[in-house]
Amino acid sequence: MKEVIVIGAGPAGMLAAGTAAEKGARVVLLEKMEKPGRKLAITGKGRCNITNLKNWEDFSLHVHPVNRYFKPAFYHFTSEDTVAFFNGIGLPTVVERGTRVYPASQRAFDVIDALKSWLKRLGVNMICGCQVLEFLPEEMQIQVAHSSGNSYVSSVSSLTIKCGAQETKASASAPGSTKNTNTLTRIKAVRVRDSRGEEKLLTADHFILATGGKSYPGTGSTGDGYTLASALGHTIEPLFPTLTALMPVDYDRRLEGVELRNVRLDLYIEEVLRRSEEGELLFSNLGIEGPIGFRLSRQAVVALNKGQRVSLHLNLKPALTREQLMARWEREKDKTSGANSVNYSCGAGSKISGKNSVGQGSGSEAYLLKRLKAYMPETLSGPFIKYLTLSSLHPVDAMIRWVFPIASYGGWARAVATAGGISMKEVDMRTMRSKLIDNLSFAGEVLDLDADSGGYNLQIAFATGRLAGGGTSVRPTDSA
Ligand SMILES: Cc1cc2nc3c(=O)[nH]c(=O)nc-3n(C[C@H](O)[C@H](O)[C@H](O)COP(=O)(O)OP(=O)(O)OC[C@H]3O[C@@H](n4cnc5c(N)ncnc54)[C@H](O)[C@@H]3O)c2cc1C
Incomplete structure (x- = not known):
């Protein structure tokens, strides 16, 4: 035998x-x-x-x-x-x-x-x-x-x-x-x-x-x-490890544990869009992972190993166009109580404007936090507002294109x-x-x-x- x-x-x-x-x-x-x-x-x-x-x-x-x-x-x-x-x-x-x-x-x-x-x-x-x-x-x-x-x-x-x-x-x-x-x-x-x-x-x-x-x-x-x-x-x-977490540059640790559904991640290598995935995403202690993060990770790791620039662009509302989202944002503005209201111009690449722009006072931040509740989990709002401040984007534009430059990836352990x-x-x-x-x-x-x-x-x-x-x-x- x-x-x-x-x-x-x-x-x-x-x-x-x-x-x-x-x-x-x-x-x-x-x-x-x-x-x-x-x-x-x-x-x-x-x-x-x-x-x-x-x-x-x-x-x-x-x-x-x-x-x-x-x-x-x-x-x-x-x-x-x-x-x-x-x-x-x-x-x-x-x-x-x-x-x-x-x-x-x-x-x-x-x-x-x-x-x-x-x-x-x-x-x-x-x-x-x-x-x-x-x-x-x-x-x-x-x-x-x-x-x-x-x-x-x-x-x-x-x-x-x-x-x-x-x-x-x-x-x-x-x-x-x-x-x-x-x-x-x-x-x-x-x-x-x-x-x-x-x-x-x-x-x-x-x-x-x-x-x-x-x-x-x-x-x-x-x-x-x-x-x-x-x-x-x-x-x-x-x-090399694949189906692994991608660690953003200057990762905001407040994101750890946030899970998102029905979002889209676009993988950019050297500023060129390579792949998009929609579904569930998880921010962990190792960075961006979850099903859609994993799906993009193989290509991202290959690029990082070659020394190429890699970034992930997060769209929190992929089911809506920018115009639809902007119309909703404007509509809801009217419903939100007024003293601390902030005005945002709607043009592409527009900057935050108005009497209480983000970051200039707790009043404006509280107002924005209140408005963002309709768009994202509360745990995401703090890091989102930080990104908004740094990027000077209109909230709607930041919501559909939150850019995470990637520094590294998770090792063999996970x-x-x-x-x-x-x-x-x-x-x-x-x-x-x-x-x-x-x-x-x-x-x-x-x-x-x-x-x-x-x-x-x-x-x-x-x-x-x-x-x-x-x-x-x-x-x-x-x-x-
Ligand atoms: C957290 C996690 C979740 C996953 N979930 C899924 C999922 O849901 N669906 C899916 O399709 N895939 C999933 N995978 C991937 C899947 O588990 C692996 O692709 C699969 O286990 C590979 O099978 P394998 O038999 O080739 O290797 P392994 O499962 O790694 O088995 C290899 C075995 O060889 C033994 N061994 C190693 N060296 C020696 C040696 N020198 N002498 C004797 N024995 C040795 C090891 O101890 C081990 O038991 C997951 C992986 C992880 C880590």
Whole structure:
């Protein structure tokens, strides 16, 4: 029976492991954390947006950097297949906002439990607390351990973990004396460290790397896969956090915690409009985020990394034209009591005028605060008035174009996903097998594939995992 070792028990690794087991392989799933699916547990704010039912034409618009690399995996295991799969393993699902799929229970933990039960039924041997440290190529001399006893290298301690894979020990000429890894064609074993801190080698016929990205490292996704793959000669496309907060210059901390709905954000790079998004926005301690902030973040981070000027323009009332908004503002002025009233001329680029212009007295500010109540949450008014004062814009113009120059972006600790990764040019996208190493496949976020928020990233993990798990017996030449 073929033996497969899958590295990483996230959504990609779990799908790969179960699928390989369904195909008749004896499978060991190695996870360095104490439990599988730590990141999966926090997806969708604990509700887990499993997938998105958009068809490929629409789905692919949300996949980066080159969506065609994901196309074969998507068609092999579509979003509908994902739903059918989860329903089939006992997880009812619901569809929200037209295309977003969640577990009916609204609990990400139920997704993990369903996957764990599925893996158990298939006889997958999942070993937690076991970190893969290194791939050992076949050219290295590896002595397979036999019960009769072989001579082991003393530095490699003797370990017995029940995993179904053959336990091996490295010979004295193994790690450290490797030759040029680019010439390697097969992996013989992985060196692992178990929960007791002891090291051993595990052999298998095939290996699947599904170690995820670098974001939220507390979940176990610390970028190990990039080191493991590059040591084998794979190219790692530059890594950067995506779906991350964008920090404005001189961020007004009073904004922290403000959530806005039905607003529009325009992304400007070097003063040129690049993309607009409408929906929900959140000001957090890290800056501008929430669904529409995240959607713009990938392009913004790329530009910031190039040293380009980036700004976000917030429109608080995208459903109204400037003229409609101005007419409403003028209409409401008449209704507001008069002593402290402020007059604003209506021309484009006009400045605040009148007997109590903003910033000149508490009376005018109180008046403005009162008027702004009809247009924005109270928590936003203070920072808005500050912006109004600095920009000298008419309130209506500031409402439809509140400019936030961006200074930086949130790091790995809180980014939802990792952009960059193992180059897809070196992966057979029809099988997920390495083009460099004969018996190695990849799945999930470790690859140079990422997506917008909305269930797309998990679909990438599930579909590439399904494809990798099913392709362990297919030779690369069969599909080339
Ligand atoms: C807060 C948050 C919310 C999200 N919400 C959603 C959502 O609702 N919908 C959506 O589509 N996507 C969401 N995502 C993105 C999604 O979670 C990831 O894209 C997905 O988990 C990637 O799956 P993966 O299996 O490739 O990697 P991971 O889930 O990162 O799993 C990799 C596993 O490998 C293990 N590992 C790493 N190195 C080693 C090693 N050396 N040895 C052994 N094991 C190792 C890790 O411990 C980890 O368990 C969210 C992400 C975050 C951070």
